[in-house]
Amino acid sequence: xxxxxxxxxxxxxxxxxxxxxxxxxxxxxxxxxxxxxxxxxxxxxxxxxxxxxxxxxxxxxxxxxxxxxxxxxxxxxxxxxxxxxxxxxxxxxxxxxxxxxxxxxxxxxxxxxxxxxxxxxxxxxxxxxxxxxxxxxxxxxxxxxxxxxxxxxxxxxxxxxxxxxxxxxxxxxxxxxxxxxxxxxxxxxxxxxxxxxxxxxxxxxxxxxxxxxxxxxxxxxxxxxxxxxxxxxxxxxxxxxxxxxxxxxxxxxxxxxxxxxxxxxxxxxxxxxxxxx
Numbered sequence: 378x379x380x381x382x383x384x385x386x387x388x389x390x391x392x393x394x395x396x397x398x399x400x401x402x403x404x405x406x407x408x409x410x411x412x413x414x415x416x417x418x419x420x421x422x423x424x425x426x427x428x429x430x431x432x433x434x435x436x437x438x439x440x441x442x443x444x445x446x447x448x449x450x451x452x453x454x455x456x457x458x459x460x461x462x463x464x465x466x467x468x469x470x471x472x473x474x475x476x477x478x479x480x481x482x483x484x485x486x487x488x489x490x491x492x493x494x495x496x497x498x499x500x501x502x503x504x505x506x507x508x509x510x511x512x513x514x515x516x517x518x519x520x521x522x523x524x525x526x527x528x529x530x531x532x533x534x535x536x537x538x539x540x541x542x543x544x545x546x547x548x549x550x551x552x553x554x555x556x557x558x559x560x561x562x563x564x565x566x567x568x569x570x571x572x573x574x575x576x577x578x579x580x581x582x583x584x585x586x587x588x589x590x591x592x593x594x595x596x597x598x599x600x601x602x603x604x605x606x607x608x609x610x611x612x613x614x615x616x617x618x619x620x621x622x623x624x625x626x627x628x629x630x631x632x633x634x635x636x637x638x639x640x641x642x643x644x645x646x647x648x649x650x651x652x653x654x
Contacts, residue, residue, distance in 0.1 A: 390564035394557055395578055401554040402582050402631070408546030410590075410627045414620035416543040418536075422473045424619045426466045430611040435462050437608070445519050446496060449511040457499045459492050468523070476533040477540075483528070485520045492516050532609065572642035580635025587628035594621030 415421060425431075442459045453459065471483040493513050497504050504512065527533040558575060565571040592598050599617050603610050 387564050387566060391561065391574060394561045394564060395574060398554060398557045398561065398575070399578050399582055401550045401557060402579065403586070405547050405550030405554060406582070406586055406627055406631055408543050408550060410620070410624040411539070411543035412547055413627070414623045415616060416540045418473050418477055418540070421616060422469055424616050425469050425612050428612060428615040430608075430615060431462055431465060434608040434611060435460065435465050437606075438465065442492065442516065442519060445515045446512055449508070449515045451496060451500070451504065451508060451512055453496055453499050457495065459495050460488070464488050464491070472524075472527055472533060475528055476536045479537065481525075481528045481534075483524055485517060485524065488520060489513060489516050527609075567645075567647075569642045569645035569647070572638050572645065576635045576637070576639025576642060578635070579638060580632045583628050583631030583633075583635055587625060587632060590621055590624035590628050593624060594618055 428434075438460050439458060443453045443455070443457070446453055446459075468483065468488070475481070475483050493509065493516060496512055497509070525531075558571075561575065562568070562571050565574060596614060596618055599614050603613050603617070605611075
């Protein structure tokens with residue numbers, strides 16, 4: 378049988394469609410990894426409330442409140458706990474729920490009342506009504522600032538869009554990749570060559586993704602990308618490190634699929650006398 382050679386046009390289409398496939402696979406894998414981690418509000422909340430930085434954030438918030446209250450004319454002993462880890466976790470839960478519901482405000486009154494009572498308990502003499510009002514106003518202003526930073530123009534506003542984009546991106550990229558691979562079958566003129574091209578591109582993309590996902594799990598590297606010691610930066614670092622394990626599993630799955638496809642091409646490859654060059 379005459380050996381079938383690929384035309385220059387077919388080779389060109391293989392290169393173009395292969396590049397498109399690589400881009401779509403990259404977008405799809407990233408979107409899927411995001412959807413399985415950052416795109417799951419319950420998972421993000423669990424990561425934050427169990428974060429090793431929760432104590433650091435709580436201590437920083439206590440120091441900030443003590444300084445603000447001192448400006449209102451009340452000195453609180455340094456070891457006094459004004460806001461607890463439970464309060465912080467409750468704020469995280471309320472903030473995530475408000476963000477997903479497109480609300481820009483969480484209930485502050487219960488926490489404000491609790492903090493004012495702790496300030497009163499730290500004093501040797503009861504606070505006068507006037508001083509108590511000043512303290513409550515200071516506490517309200519600080520808590521409202523934290524609320525606005527997250528829910529009004531901050532990450533909280535963009536988070537629902539990020540969830541939607543990660544879910545939509547994986548679906549759309551998957552559909553376009555299937556169409557692209559369908560066109561690639563016409564350009565390769567043979568299933569064995571299609572399997573070889575697709576398989577190699579798949580495991581190469583998976584390998585690169587696996588390396589990047591592994592780097593994403595190394596905290597010192599993430600700290601160079603997400604700089605800062607504020608609560609937002611610390612929690613983002615924890616989320617990235619925690620998500621890295623899932624991202625690596627996604628990359629590993631892509632690599633395995635690529636190897637299987639590439640390996641299968643040798644089973645369908647024509648014998649030497651019928652080889653398609």
